[in-house]
Structures are given as C-alpha cells and as structure tokens.
Amino acid sequence: MIPIDFQYVAAQSVAEAIRQYHQFSTSDMSTRYYSGGTEIITLARLHQLTMDAVIDIKPIPAAQVCSIVEEKLFLGAALTLSQITSHPMMSRAFPLLQVAVNEIADRTARNKITLGGNLCGDIIYREAVLPLLVCDSMVRIAGPNGAKEESIHRIFRRTMQLKPGEFIVQIATDKIYRCAPFFHVKRRKMGKVGYPIVSAAAIRLQDNIHIALSGVCSFPFRSRTMEDWLNQKHLPVHQRIEEAIQIIPPELILNDYEASREYRRFVLRTVLEETLHQLGSA
Template sequence: MIPANFIYIRPDCLSQAAIAFAQMQKEGRAPLYYGGGSEIITMARAGSISPGAVIDIKSIPECNVLGLSGDKLIIGAAVTLSTIKESRLFPLLGTACGRISDHTNQCRITLGGNLCGTIIYREASLPLMLSDAELLLYGPEGAKICAFNTIFNRRMQLKPGEFVVQVHIPATAINLPYIHVKKAAQEKMDYPLVNVTALRVGEEIRVAFSGFGSYPFRDFEVERALNDRGNSPKSRLDAAMAILSQQAHTDSEGSGAYRVFVLRNILEGMLEEWR
C-alpha cells in the first residue's frame, strides 16, 4: 500500500517521456522515471520518497531493444535482468544480472532501474565499467551518447529530466574472459558483502567492485597494481589491497575488516586463475 497518490504516465516515445517529465516538474510534482518499479514502490510504501508522478518508460520501443547492431550490443534500459541473462549475449553481464535480488524480481527489475537505483550495490554497473560501454541518454536536450564511466561515478550522474535509454557495449568486449565472484554474508542470494567483477582484455586485468565500499567503483590504480607483471602475485595483491583497504565499508552485512579479508581471498583466487 502506497499511501500517497501520484500520476502514472506511460509514454510511447522518447520525446513524450521528456515532455511529460518537464510538465510534471513544472507542476511541482517531483516526477521520477519508472522502470521495473521495485525500488520506487518499496520506497514510496516506506515513505522515504513520495513522487507526485511516475513516468514509466517500458512502452518506449528504444528502451526495449536487445541485440547486436553492427559492432555494438544494444540493451534497452527497460530490458529485464532475466531477459539479459537468458539472451546470453553478454555472459558477464548476464551472470551479474542473475545474481541481483532473486529470480522472480529479475523478471521485473530492469537494467536501467538497477543502474539508476539508490540502493548502494548497483551490481549491473560493474561489467559496464569494464567493457568500454556507452550510454544513450535522452533528456530535455534530446539524445546523447556518453561513455559509461563518465556518467557513472559512484552513481549515475544524470541531469534533471534525463534518463537512460540504452546501454551500448562494444561487441569486442562481450566475449572476453571474465571472473564474477559475489560473496554475501551467509548465503548466495543476498546483497553482496563483496562483489568482484573482472574482465581480461588481452593480458590486462580490469576489475570493479560492489559491496566492498559504499558505492560501486573501478580503480585504475588498483588495476595498475594488479597488472604489474614485474611483481610476484603476492606483492601485486598486497599493493592492490593497500589501496583498497581504505575504502572498506561497515554495515549490517559485515564489517570493513571482514570485507578486506573476503576481498583479499577473492583477488588471490583471481590472480591464481589468471596467472
């Protein structure tokens, strides 16, 4: 039960969405773009948000695209996690999507929703940080394409009225070797205590983290340390951990010190596997 009322708008095209958003904003309704809805519904029930309008992007054709187009894999923001997983088009992203929330919710949660969520994990962002992905955004000024890593900094940094239409991933990245390790406090299906997602581009290891800190991140210094082939695996690991340890975050899932322990074990396993 959501106590407050809101206006529900489901546009059929991108421009309608942007216009509706602007209109609602003008009316002082603090609108939100709406994907799978799970986060908006739960937060509205709890009273932590109360949007005066939601703009559901699920009927916009561009937001529902899923497939290879030229040298890019295009995934619409309204495509659900389970659809991405079952498509097997980008195995690393599919694996990540298959470990977010639970299966039933994966049939509802959209890629755009996970990326734009306020819950700190946003695990679908990690594969995109590593794969030179781009975002197609739409907003008051129309469409634009940006590098994922310029828009996603801790969280999505969208301008008012902007929303994610699509994610574009270079076809060259989608079948690269990867490692995806998600450890939770006790069982498999839970928030990540530590999620380590790594992609190997040639000899180069790229790695991104969720759960370990209070936001998802990729750290080039950590990658430099891990890729420093002149050093032994142990000293590469030590160097990476020296940088990472400061970011460890404490919450009800686990302490920062324990996260450091878990992360070290995961990275050690990764270096062993990719020796």
C-alpha cells in the same frame, strides 16, 4: 500500502516521456522515471521517497532493444534482468553481464527489476554496472536537450550523474570487451540470494585485467590505480593484491551488519586472488 499519492503515466516513446516530464515539471510536480519500480515502491512505502508523478518507460520500444549492430551490443534500459539472463543471444553476446545480473536479487524479483533501474537505483550495490565499467560501455541518454551518448565512466561516478529530466535509454558495448575472457564472483554472508560482501566482475584484455567491485564501499567502482597494481606481473601475486587493496581508503570500506571492515578486506583479498588465477594473470 504506499502512503503517498502520485500520478502514473506510461510513455510510448522517448519523445513522449520527455514531453510528460516537462509538463509535470512546469506544473511544479516532482517527477521520476519509472522502469521496474521495485525500489521506488519499496522506498515510497517506507516514507523514504516522495514524488508527484512517475513516467513508466517500459513501453518505449527503444528501451526494450536487445540487438547487435556492427559488433556493438545495444541493450534497452527497460529490459528486465530475467530477459537479459534468458535471452538466447546473451551467453555469447555478453556472458559477463548475463552471469552478473543473474546474481542480483532472486528469480522472481528479476522478472521486475530492470537494467536501467538497477543502474539508477539508490541501493548501494548496483551490481549491473560492474560489467559495464570493465567493458567501457557507452550510455545512451535522452533528456530535455536531446539525445547523447556518454562513456559509463563519465556518467557513473559512484552513482548515475543524470541531469533533471534525463533517463537512460540504452547501453552499448563493443565486442572486443564483452567477448573477452571474464570472471565474476559474488561472496555473500550466507545463502545464494542477498547483498554482497564483495562482488567482482573482471575481464582480461590484451593481457591486462579490468576489474570492478561492489560491496566493498558504499558505491560500485573501478579503479585504474588498483588495476595497475594487479597487472604488475613481475611482482608476486600477494604483493600485487596487497598494494591494490591499500589504494582503497580504509574508512571507505564498509563496516556493517553484513560484514566487518576487516572481514570485508579479507574477502576482497581472496576475491582478487581468485580473479587473478581464473584469468591467468597469477
């Protein structure tokens, strides 16, 4: 049972969602946008999250989009991970994202978890962001000051940097990135469902590797400095990998019940090696 009370409103349009947010705010009500809601429900049940109102963005047509316009793929933030994995277009349109989100949670949970929810969640892994980071995706945001489009790199710095009242409506990704050769790997402590020790999404573009990682630190990231080392093809592979790993401050590497810091570093090393081999950069 969720021990707090909150008001639930389903918004039918972007404008209505913004209007509702404003209305709740002026009534001094703490408000959250709600999409899949899995994390909100879980944390509220554990007294780790409170709010006076939630605004469900699932009914908003713009947040349910899955279409290609002028070689850009637009994905609505309220699409469930299952909708992304099962959409007939996705295996050609953005196979890396399809593969990556298919590894998040389990089959039934993916019917509820949404793309936007995973990106904005408190969970430290947020693996749906990895393909967007390597593909330089753009994020379409709505808020009290209107609509805007921001680079994922500008809006996602460890967590989503949304201002009060803003929410993600869509993600846009160019063909040149989403159709590039890709590799995805997720290493868990055990089994096929669960959090990653290391999760990596990578593409090869103009003979360079783009790679983003989750599970290594308490936030997903893409590091250009790491990529620079990994792409130094005149150096032996092991040296490129060791130099790339050195970039991560040791104290930032997670050391928890899933894996010790040293084991995580070992897994990262093998993941980077596999990535370079799979993308023909070894």
